[in-house]
Amino acid sequence: MTEETAVDARQSMVRLEPSEIPLGASLEWPIVAADGATLFDAGTVVPDAPALEFMLRHFEPHRVIQEPVTSAPEEEAAKDGPLTLEDIGLTIGARVGLRGTGGTGSAMYASRVIGFSTPRRKGERSLFVTQPLMTGFNPLDLTLGEQVDLVALTGRGVFRFACTVDATCREPFNYAVLSAPGAIRRLRTRKFARMPTRLAAHFATEGGPPGALQLGRVSDISPYGMSLTVANPSAHMGDRLRLSFQFRTDGVEVKIETVAIVRHVGTIDPADGSAAYGLEFETLEPSQRIALKSFMAEHT
Numbered sequence: 001m002t003e004e005t006a007v008d009a010r011q012s013m014v015r016l017e018p019s020e021i022p023l024g025a026s027l028e029w030p031i032v033a034a035d036g037a038t039l040f041d042a043g044t045v046v047p048d049a050p051a052l053e054f055m056l057r058h059f060e061p062h063r064v065i066q067e068p069v070t071s072a073p074e075e076e077a078a079k080d081g082p083l084t085l086e087d088i089g090l091t092i093g094a095r096v097g098l099r100g101t102g103g104t105g106s107a108m109y110a111s112r113v114i115g116f117s118t119p120r121r122k123g124e125r126s127l128f129v130t131q132p133l134m135t136g137f138n139p140l141d142l143t144l145g146e147q148v149d150l151v152a153l154t155g156r157g158v159f160r161f162a163c164t165v166d167a168t169c170r171e172p173f174n175y176a177v178l179s180a181p182g183a184i185r186r187l188r189t190r191k192f193a194r195m196p197t198r199l200a201a202h203f204a205t206e207g208g209p210p211g212a213l214q215l216g217r218v219s220d221i222s223p224y225g226m227s228l229t230v231a232n233p234s235a236h237m238g239d240r241l242r243l244s245f246q247f248r249t250d251g252v253e254v255k256i257e258t259v260a261i262v263r264h265v266g267t268i269d270p271a272d273g274s275a276a277y278g279l280e281f282e283t284l285e286p287s288q289r290i291a292l293k294s295f296m297a298e299h300t
Contacts (some may be wrong), residue, residue: 011209013062021046021061037200037246039215050273051215054231056157057272058217059200083184085116085125089156097151097290098132100140108151108252109134110286114175122221124180126166131174134287142168142176150181151290158187158294187297194220194227195296201245202230205235206259218245223293225260225280233275235262240281256288 013032021031023046031040039059046052055061090096090113097108109132117126132140142148146165153156163178197220202213216230228243235241239262246255264278284292 003124011062016047016055016061016063019229020063021052021055023048023052029063032064033198033200034061034062035199035248037059039131039200044212047212050231053272054274055215057170057274058198058229064096071180083159083186084123085181087156088152088159088184089154090127090152091154094152094154095286095290096153097287098127098129098140099149100142101147101149108287108291109140110290117177120180126180127163127178129176129178131176131240134285144168148178150178151294153293158290158297159185160185187294194222194225196220199245199247201243203228203230203241203243206240206242213242213244219276221292221296223284223289223296225263225278228260228275228279230277231274233265233268233271233277235265235277237262237265240282243279247292247295249291249298252291254288254291254295256284256292258283258288 013034016031026043026045027040028042030038030042031046039055039061040046046055059175060298079217092113092115093230094113096111096113098111099108111129111132113127113129114292115128116127119125131140134140142165144165144167147162148165149160149162151160153159161181161184163181165176166179167177168176170175197218199218199221201216201218203216204213214230216228218226219229228241241260241262242257243260244255244257246253248254259282260279261282262277263280266278268275
């Protein structure tokens with residue numbers, strides 16, 4: 001999970017008219033949705049009129065016209081006094097997302113809680129966590145005294161807090177001892193049924209003929225799957241799609257590339273020939289699932 005500069009749509013984007021979008025030619029600039037999500041990158045092609053019609057029906061295409069503006073994350077502070085580990089409901093075995101500061105950028109790695117210290121005088125307890133991992137990257141090496149940012153998902157909600165690395169250990173396996181959490185924030189009250197949304201997604205049938213990714217619209221999403229409306233449905237139940245989509249949560253721009261299985265193909269809409277796939281995520285990194293749950297929680 002990576003953090004990038006977020007586009008301030010109110011200041012840096014302008015709505016495109018259909019006549020301004022060329023067909024069958026490489027775009028000189030990217031086309032983005034109202035929320036800044038990429039619909040077509042610069043250099044790609046809007047292939048034909050049906051593809052243009054699908055984009056206009058399901059999205060509001062814009063063009064970025066000035067430098068992006070960094071927007072600061074907003075968090076909901078606890079309303080009833082400082083939160084504690086007991087309030088969070090964090091248990092041994094729980095997964096957490098961990099972001100370091102020592103030259104690792106803003107990538108969120110997956111870790112697991114393996115223990116707690118004995119409560120001290122004020123009830124504070126240190127955390128014992130496994131060495132943070134992320135698929136495709138080396139394990140995250142934490143350094144003594146480094147401050148780390150954590151996101152924890154429990155049955156009581158999604159929480160964010162900071163800790164200091166008090167110790168790193170190599171035996172019997174790699175793990176770290178973190179200080180008692182400070183400034184715990186509850187991001188929202190959580191429920192994780194499928195959430196209606198309007199996200200852009202790019203997809204292609206896995207194992208199919210090579211070609212550019214097609215544009216689709218995510219109409220609802222959960223941590224385990226989504227409903228994806230597509231312009232020209234050709235996949236069948238059991239097919240696998242390569243998916244790419246992005247969203248913003250807790251001030252972080254998250255891009256997910258994964259594979260999903262087609263579990264359902266909806267009825268074709270006679271108005272434009274589109275249909276919705278019911279998709280189940282086949283692979284999703286723990287840190288990505290945490291981010292997706294956080295995104296859903298912020299919008300429910």
